Amino acid sequence: MxxxxxxxxxxxxxxxxxxxxxxxxxxxxxxxxxxxxxxxxxxxxxxxxxNNIALSLKNRRTKTIGVIIPEIVHHFFSEVIQGIETFANEKGYNVLIALSNESFDKEVFNIDTLASGSIDGFILSVSKGTLKNQDFHHLYETINQGMPIVLFDRQIPEISCDKVIVDDFQGSRRAVEALIGAGCKHIALITTEDYVDVGFKRTQGYLDAHTRQGIAQNPDLILRVNDQFFSEDALVPLQSRIKEMFLLHPEIDGIFGVNEVYALSGMKVAQRMGYKIPDDLQVVGFTDGVLSKHAYPSLTSVKQHGQNIGREAVQMLIRRLESESDGPFETKVLQTELVQRESTRFEN
Amino acid sequence: MxxxxxxxxxxxxxxxxxxxxxxxxxxxxxxxxxxxxxxxxxxxxxxxxxNNIALSLKNRRTKTIGVIIPEIVHHFFSEVIQGIETFANEKGYNVLIALSNESFDKEVFNIDTLASGSIDGFILSVSKGTLKNQDFHHLYETINQGMPIVLFDRQIPEISCDKVIVDDFQGSRRAVEALIGAGCKHIALITTEDYVDVGFKRTQGYLDAHTRQGIAQNPDLILRVNDQFFSEDALVPLQSRIKEMFLLHPEIDGIFGVNEVYALSGMKVAQRMGYKIPDDLQVVGFTDGVLSKHAYPSLTSVKQHGQNIGREAVQMLIRRLESESDGPFETKVLQTELVQRESTRFEN
DNA sequence: TTTCAACACGCAAACGTTTTCGAGACCTTT
DNA sequence: AAAGGTCTCGAAAACGTTTGCGTGTTGAAA
Known part of the structure; x- marks a missing residue:
């Protein structure tokens, strides 16, 4: 001992x-x-x-990065964490993780505690609660205290700091264009309500694809799902709403879901109603996770490269931590990749 | 500024x-x-x-828990983390996360760095590399320095410290008994090689169920998969080995997989070969993750309650941290739960 | 007026480092 | 023999806290 x-x-x-x-x-x-x-x-x-603590006190730097994410039981976020942890480690940094659980209060609390000396800088994706409140004072204060922040995924345009985001607009535009190219005329969209930035952008991409390809878009084919549907047991109401849409619009021959669960739910409902995938109906989802790979048929989806996002975020943060120069803030936009699988008949 | x-x-x-x-x-x-x-x-x-750092230095405690897991892009581990983080937070602790990526060297390195003052105690699940090496000196040293460790999931019997594990044996025994009860006579097992403790125990449970129910067990129905098959793209060889087994043994009427992917792969292969689930073939997996829920048909599986594991681990660790009494080490065994879904015809 | 408590506050040590500066010991040179 | 120069090392400050103890001031009691 x-x-x-x-x-x-x-x-x-x-x-x-x-x-x-x-x-x-x-x-x-x-x-x-x-x-x-x-x-x-x-x-x-x-x-x-x-002793690390003594060193931190003396050097006024902890060599630790604070990461705050809405939840961790989530393929995309855990991939980002993986990227953050791996790259941070290579650079000699540790990673302190906190979860906001989509709650504004927990986000504020976590930022407050971690900012009191425990870490050198933040990487975070803001909670839905924060987005709803539109209250960003905790972020402003942190930045004003000289602690750098890198935002990823969920955007907040009015905050000036480094950001690394995915090109949601282009990603979904290309996906929907691919559907159109594969012969779909009536593409349903299953999306979130607009206050979540990424859902909004993906919806925009869907719309833009129609415009550019000169295809009429029927607003009735857009299903806006309340976020509560994301909680595990609330799949049933989601599926019944999807079924409703199919019954009203049997002409639907394509589905674009802004996340895995939506796309998959759409596909399952259709299968149960007798649709053949991809012959009667083609399906594409956003976020290429474990569900898409293992679905039957497997799901074509827009891959976000979560690990790269984490890697980029760490790189931006460390650059700011280790250089005295307060250069202008950057926003790194990462491109997505359309991973084709069995749920579509894209020629390529 | x-x-x-x-x-x-x-x-x-x-x-x-x-x-x-x-x-x-x-x-x-x-x-x-x-x-x-x-x-x-x-x-x-x-x-x-x-300033937290100054406080840590003065109090000789950081109020931070170090967590080392093999990987984080993994439903079970991220659930455990969620449990750890949430409960630790309630108790006023932060969580520092490190990934071993199943590598012995990275595990040692991470323990060494975190043990130098950054944290008060460890919660960890040992990497496969460590299990292969059978080299536990880093764990012994840490414990000898007076830093408590709580092991979870992957067991190491010879190390004396607090542990929280799942009753893999009982869990799989009950699952297989349920299959037998539902009429299965020839149950295939898809498992890992034996050096991973949990895989071994689940295999034992499978065997014991047969013994207890007086059903003959055919060793040819056990498929031992090399771990490499877990890497994303190596699903193909896994599936072809499963298909092989089905061709050789058309009498198979049940599958028990020691994880989600194995069970799901078994089911998919069978579906493609024309088996109807659950009429011709019933399937049960271990680990109740997102795949089981969203599979089609959805997968009956053994739920491990990952969040509870994390919660228990934190509780044991904090108890040891905050009480001077060096009581005897405990091993908390958590029971599993058989979650029934569409892939089986259990009467209950 | 002296004495003594209560009150309000400051000093200094300690946690474990790193680093600047100064000092003693020894050696060389004139 | 004195002066200067190297080596080798130690003292002390600093990072930001907390806390036991000492101290000065006040008021009241004797």
Whole structure:
């Protein structure tokens, strides 16, 4: 049960001063070879490692990145975390994670606690609660205190800081254009309500695709789902609304869902109603997760490269942390990739 | 760009000493009401919050829990993290996350770095690399330094520390017994190689169910999959091995997979070969994740309650951190739950 | 007026580092 | 032998807290 060794203990044991030990371990030329050897040997014996907390206090930097995400049981976010953690580690940083659970209050609380010295900077995706409230004072305050923030995924245009986002508009536009190119004339959209930025942009992309391809778009084919439908057990009402739409509009021959669950639910409902996928109906989802891969038939989807998002975010944050220059803020827009699988008949 | 306020700044500004400010903010009776009011008001104005790092150094505790898991893009592990984070937060702790990526070296490295003062204790699930190496020196050393560890999921019997595990044996025994009860005579098992403890136990449960129910078990119906099959693109060889088994043994009328992907792959292969689920073939998987819920037909599976595991682990760790008593180590065994869905015909 | 408590506050140490600066010991040079 | 120069090391400050103890001021009691 021996506790961690400290400089003082080594110094006392060897009859030298603390500073001598410190210098010896850092290989300073100030200390004689003989002493250095003796000290390093003894330190190795005791498994000495400098105390991070003391270092953080002295250097006024923790080498830790704070990450706040709405939830972690979620393929996309855990992929981003994976990217963040891996790259941060390569750069010698640790990652402190906090969950907002989509709640404004928890987001504020977490930012407050972490900002009190625990971390050097934030990477975060704002909660839906925050987006609803439109209250960003906690973010402003943090930035004003000189702590850098990198936002990812969920955008807040009015906040000036580094951002890394996905080109939701282009991604969904291309997906819908691909559907049109594959012969779909009546494409249903299953989307969220507009206050979530990414849902809004994906809807815009859907609309734009129609405009550009000169296809009429029927507003009745847009299903706006309340977010509550995302909670596990609320799949039933979602599916019944989808079924309703199919009954009203049997002409539907394509589905674009702004996330995996919506697309998959659309596909399942259609299958149960007798539609053949992809012959009668083609389906594309946004976010390429484990569900798309393992669905039957497997789901064509728009891949977001979550790990790259994390990687980019870390890179932007560390650049700002380690350079004194307060350059202009950047917004990195990452392109998506359309992964084709069995739920569509794209020629390519 | 004002930096964080410190006690010293407040003291200087108000012409009092640092200790007066500190005591006033803590509501000490030593300080007069008048001064206390003045100080708290000014501190509020400056958004003063005590520096966590300084507190950690002084108190020799960081109020941070280190979590090391093999990977995070994984439904089970992210559920555990969710449980850990939520409960730790309630208790006033933060969570530092590190990923081993199933590598022994990364696990050792992460433990070493985090153990140097950054955290108060560990919650971890050991990597496959560590299990292969059978080298646990890093864990022993950490424990010897007086830093508590709670292991979860992946067991290491020879290490004495607190553990929280799932009753894999019972869970799979009951699942297989349910299959037998529902009329299955020839149940295939898709499992991992034996060095992973949980895979081994689930296999044992499968065997025991046969023994107890007096059903003959055919060793040819056990498919041992190399772990590489878990990497995304290696589903194809997995599926072809499953198909092979079906061709050789058309009598198969039940499948038990030790994880979601195995069970789902088994079901998909069977569906493609014309089997009707659950009429011709019933399927049960271990780990109740998003795949099971959204599969078509949805998959009956053994639910592990990942969040509870995280919760229990935090509870054990904090109990050890906050009580001086070094009581005996405990192993908490959590029971599983058989969640019935469309892939089986269990009467219950 | 002296004495003594109560009150209000400041000093200083401690947590474990790093780093600047100064100082003693020894050696070389004149 | 004195002066100067190298080596080798130690003292102390600093990072931001908390806290035990000392101290000065006040008021009241003797």
């Amino acid at each position: 021996k506790k961690k060794a400290t400089l003082k203990e080594i110094a006392n044991e060897l009859g030298v001063s603390i500073s001598t030990v410190s210098k010896a371990l850092k290989g300073s030329t100030e200390i004689s070879e003989e002493t250095t050897e003796k000290i390093t040997a003894f330190a190795k014996l005791l498994h000495y490692r400098p | 004002k930096k964080k306020a410190t006690l010293k700044e407040i003291a200087n500004e108000l012409g009092v000493s640092i200790s007066t400010v500190s005591k006033a903010l803590k509501g000490s009776t030593e300080i007069s009401e008048e001064t206390t009011e003045k100080i708290t008001a000014f501190a509020k104005l400056l958004h003063y919050r005590p």
